[in-house]
Structure formats: structure tokens, C-alpha cells
Amino acid sequence: MSKDSKVPGELPPLFLSRMQALLGEDYPAFEECYSQPSWAGLRVNTLKLSASQFQELSPFSLSPVPWCPSGFIVSPDAQPGKHPHHAAGLYYLQEPSAMAVAEILAPLPGERVLDLSAAPGGKATHLAALMHNQGFLVANEIHPTRVWDLTENLERFGVQIAAVTNETPERLATHFGASFDHVLLDAPCSGEGMFRKSEATRSQWTLEHVHSCALRQQDILQAASRMVKPGGTLVYSTCTFAPEENETVIGRFLQGHSDFVLNPPLERPSFAPGKPTWAPQYQHHPLERAVRIWPHHSVGEGHFIARLQRLDGSAPPSSHPLGMFKTILPPSLARQFQTFITDTLSGIELNESFSISGSYLYLLPDGLPDLGQLKTIHPGWWLGVFKKDRFEPSHAFALGLAASQAQRTLPLSSGDPALLAYLRGESLPSSGEDGWTLVTIDGFSIGWGKRVQNTLKNAYPHGLRWR
Helix, strand or coil, X not given: CCCCCCCHHHCCHHHXXXXXXXXXXXXXXXXXXXXXXXXXXXXXXXXXXXXXXXXXXXXXXXXXXXXXXXXXXXXXXXXXHHXXXXXXXXXXXXXXXXXXXXXXXXXXXXXXXXXXXXXXXXXXXXXXXXXXXXXXXXXXXXXXXXXXXXXXXXXXXXXCCEEEECCCHHHHHHHHCCCEEEEEEECCCCCHHHCCCCHHHHHHCCHHHHHHHHHHHHHHHHHHHCCEXXXXXXXXXXXXXXXXXXHHHHHHHHHHCCCEEECCCCCCCXXXXXXXXXXXXXXXXXXXXXXXXXXXXXXXXXXXXXXXXXXXXXXXXXXXXXXXXXXXXXHHHHHHHHHHHHXXXXXXXXXXXXXXXXXXXXXXXXXXXXXXXXXXXXXXXXXXXXXXXXXXXXXXXXXXXXXXXXXXXXXXXXXXXXXXXXXXXXXXXXXXXXXXXXXXXXXXXXXXEEXXXXXXXXXXXXXXXXX
16 A cells, blocks of 8 residues: 555545545545555566566565555555666556456457557556557547556557557547457546545536546447457446446446447446436346446556447448558668567567658557558557668667567666666776677666677667656
């Protein structure tokens, strides 16, 4: 548990009275939980190591999250965001109940997935891990600043299959049509489930805000549904308790979409059913199949999750071309890139689906459709930049590599003073062959350096350097 304890008296009085009316005899336990510290968790990056491997490596006291095999509750005195393992992308700091969403969506390797409102990247990185970096993931965020947080987190996690877009749901729906196996809508909401962690969310809460969120959610859900292929799934989630944003939104959607059904929930510890009686006008729909996670009955702060499925044959398949979005590298650039690969890496196979944006080189996910005029931050795995006469690798390229794939490494341990010097951007003494060198922590990549005459010139990004 974290130390961000909040007391019920700081909560909006109208919120408390609403919850008392909804929960009845269960309300005292709900109210009492707000006098307790909030939960904090981390999710292991299974693209890099298994949960059991991390448990052996971790300096933190951990206890498992019951609905997520890679998720753990962190001890109260832990500061995992300040540990170098976080910089190496070995885990993502995530509220425990949020880990349930991708587990319920359950994408498979090779599938086509859209995360429609993806920043800051917790669920997007989880989806990529479940997909084993196979298939493709379109991670979209409409906010022009938050989309860069999303990009940074995907890069640190070593995600190779994500195209990051900065678009409206409507433009995405018009462009892609019904082409995704899975669509995730983690909808913008009033955030009642985050009250114990966020003073700003508590102070901004009003009943009018709840109602405006519900209207917005209906519109986004409508756009999201247009991108689910027949037989595909649409997961809708919020971190709020308000029925107006949960059961009512799903009930209204089902009322107008006979081509979708609400699937039965997964059975996991602490998963409670949806509440049809809280949306009485839609009680004839099986709203109890939705999942609620309550802070007084679980190790999470609160979530609502509904897994919808589009019926087979209920919509025409997308006619949008797949796998056509690639560039043939000009011979001079191809030689520069191949020189880097030959001189620096070993045991790595890259497909030939490249894209060049300005001087930036990307490796595209297999099967990624042409993104056309969509505002795209990164169309795939950013490999690096072409300079006048050479190729320079990106930090994203380093974080997506295993140490065994580099010809030259500088192995450091988490307790090594040289590691902190590297993270601060300092050059390091390093004997050996000249050339690009992968710096590792406890065997995992953390960034590049370039060895020149027994000195490792630091290539850790300026914006990420530790102070």
C-alpha cells in the first residue's frame, strides 16, 4: 500500500450520500476503506522477464494481485519509480484494479488491437505484453501532450508492435472501419475510483461532471464499436463508481446495438457483478455480466469493466488494405542501416516493413494498415535516425533489445556507482572494441553508449537523465 491516506471527510458530501443510497448495508465498509492507505502496484514486463524471475530479482516486498499473474502489490516503503529497474522497463507502475482490464480483454499474439484512449500507457503496455510483441497495436491518445507520455512508456517497455496516433475516435473509425479483433475503450470518466489517490479528482467532482462524462462516453463508445470486426470484442472500462457512467452507458449501448452482446465475466477473486438495478430502464439486459472491483473488497481502488462481443456477420469486414504501409529504403540509407546492424548486433532478424519519416527510421508491425492522413506520432518501433553519413540508434531500439543481441555490452548492476553516473549522462571508462555498446543493468538493456578509445560516450537521452 502507498502512503497517500485520505479520510472520508475530505470526500464530496454528495458523493458520499449517493454511495450510501446505492450500497445500503455495504456502505459502512466502503466508507471505512477511505480511512486506510491506498493501494499501489507494479506489473512486471513479461516481454523482458517472467513474474517469477522478477520476484527473485526485486528489492521490493511484493504480494500478488489476484486477477493479474504479472501484477504485484508493492510494500509501503517501496519507491519503485526511483529504481533503475524502472528505467530499464522491467515493470510498469499501475494501480492494481486497472490491471484487470487487459486481462479481461485477453488479446492473443498476432491479433489486431486498438487502445482508443491509451495515455499514459498502462493498459497499452499490458496489451503488448499479452500479445508477446506479435501482431499490431494501435495506441491512440487524443490529448496532444499526454500522447508523448504514452510514447515514452511504450518505448521504455520495449514495445515493438505499436503505432501511436493522436486522433479523434471519429476519424479513426472512418479510416479503419470494422477491422480490429479487439478494441479497448478506457473511457474518460469522473474518476471516483481514484478519490483515495488524487486530491485534484476529488476537488473537481460534481454531479454535473458525472453526467457530462456519461454523454461523452456514449459518443466515444459509438465510434469504438464501428472499429470492431465481426466476432471481435470491445472492452469498455472506467475507474468510477457512478452508474450513469457504467451500467447506464452499457445498457443504452446494447439497447441500440443488437449486433453486440455482453459476455459473461471471468471468475476472479474480488470480481463483483454489475448492478442492473442501478440502471432500471435497461434491467432487461444482462448488466450483471459486467465486472465491478470495489476498494473495500479488494486490493484495488475501483474499476468497472464490460466485455462486449460483436456478432459474426453483423458488419461487413473492412476493405481497408492491410500490410501495405511500408517503404523501400533508398540504397544509401539501406547501406548505412545494414552497416550498423552488422557492426553492432547479432542474432536479430527484422522484417523489411520499414517506414521513413524525415530522417527517422521505423520498423512497422506485421500487417499494419496504411495510416493515411491520420496524425501519427510513431508508426511503429522507432529504430533511430539517419545522419549525414551514418545511422544512430534510438533509445527505443535499445530498450527493445536483449543483451544477447548486442555484440558489445557494458554490464552494470543496480548497485554499481557507474550505473548512476551513466543515468546522469556521464561518460564512463570502458575498455574494449570501439563502437555502439549496449549498456545493461542486471542483464537487461537500459540504453546506448558509444565506445571510443576506452571511453564510453553517453547516449542516454537528455530528457531522461537523472539529477
